Amino acid sequence: MSELSEPPVSGTPVRARLVDVAREAGVSKATVSKVLNGRTDLSVRPETRQRVHQVAEALGYRPHSGARALAGASTHALALLVPALANPTYVTIARGAYRRARELGYLSLLAEDFDGQEADEAFNDLAREGRVDGLLIASARPGHPLIEGLRRSSVPHVFLNRAVEGSGRNVTMDVARASVTALDHLHGLGHRAVGHIAGPYGIVPSQVREQAFLRHAAELGMSATPVAHGDFTEEGGQAAALELLDPGATGTPASGPPVTALYASSLAQAIGAMRAVRSLGLRIPEDISLVGNDDLPVAAYLSPPLTTVAMPLYELGTAAVDALVGAINGQPQADVVVPTEPRLVLRDSTASPGGSS
Incomplete structure (x- = not known):
């Protein structure tokens, strides 16, 4: 393997290409593509795989989303954005989403929408750069910049527990x-x-x-x-x-x-x-x-x-993943209401006025 090239001293930084990784690693472009996409059906020595990943990281190589789409590549990862991890409601929703994603062969990543975070850019970049296949958005307050950004985006996404009027991709409860x-x-x-x-x-x-x-x-x-x-x-x-x-x-x-x-x-x-x-x-x-x-x-x-x-929080998470994976696979999207109705769990904090049960 040749020594890694020095980055340009001045001018606009040049994005590393697949061919650059292949040249530095001493392998073909096809091998680099398959190794970085996680293909396991290749007769490639472990040390070669390691070298490809090391070179890609050193060069700062990131797969181009357009190239990924043309190649039909998939990360099999979804990203879930919640308004607050401190809210236990979203822990239950996230658990349902994670387990359903695993059943369908996906990994569910979790992100928190901090106040002041450039969520419209950071969250969309996950999909635009080919790092996830779709977005699950539980943080969609009115005026959130992410909503407007997604209206102009082709990234598969659904809103859960936060209906966005007219989106046609809301997954909610009663x-x-x-x-x-x-x-x-x-x-x-x-x-x-x-x-x-x-x-x-x-x-x-x-x-x-x-x-x-x-x-x-x-x-x-x-x-x-x-x-x-x-x-x-x-x-x-x-x-x-x-x-x-x-x-x-x-x-x-x-x-x-x-x-x-x-x-x-x-x-x-x-x-x-x-x-x-x-x-x-x-x-x-x-x-x-x-x-x-x-x-x-x-x-x-x-x-x-x-x-x-x-409330059917766990079911909400699973239904949202089902809807998103359907969209990723090209199925038409529509609003979904989880059919499980709310139910009363009777304990000791309620009684007739005056304290008699």
Whole structure:
């Protein structure tokens, strides 16, 4: 093998080509292509494979996406973008996506959409440069630059748990039914004043859940249904619960009778609401009943164990991978709603007003 060429001192850097790797490694272009694409049906010595990879890395060689497409090459990798790894909801979704991807012969990579990250460029580059075959996007807030970039892109992609209107590639759950399930339970226990801890403004699933909450509460004839918004975190849930339970302390005028129950949009918010209830000297469920959205194992180990509305998070991840792999294989895309309905997981955090079960 010859010594690696020195990079140009001035001018525009020249992108390393397949022929450059072949020349430096002392093998044919066909051998380089097959080695870098992971072909195992070649009679190539291990040391030759290692040399090809070393040269490619030293030269900074990256396969051209157009060449990959013409060759019909596939990385058999998918990338999943989530808004926050700290949110356990997305851990369950990611697990479903990862396992389904493995069943279909793909690897699922995970990325977090940090505030200020140039996600439209970084995430799209994964596909444009041939490093992944498609994108699973769970972070698609209104105005996100990634959405506009994907409208101009041919990269296969789907949106999950974040419907983008008109995209025709949304994979979602029946989040409206979650509010109906929670309210039916609380109404059946005798609660007529129920507060809702909603998610941040501008998040579509949160908006749908809130609208369904208000609509169904009106259908049930509830006397008070105040709503407070907060992040999908323990801190967000605590602040929103204090706003609903002690409006005077937060400078919010009281309206209607005090609530006897709370319905939180996420498990993390519900945990924060538990702390808020106790900070006011109130008890769960004797004074305030509490229902959390999403069911994860930790809910059963809280004090008291938390009543939740279980969402088909795992199924959402698998359905999104099915839809994306179908698109990669040329199948027509369409919106998908996971058929599994939300279900109530009854524990000890809810009771009739006054504390009787």
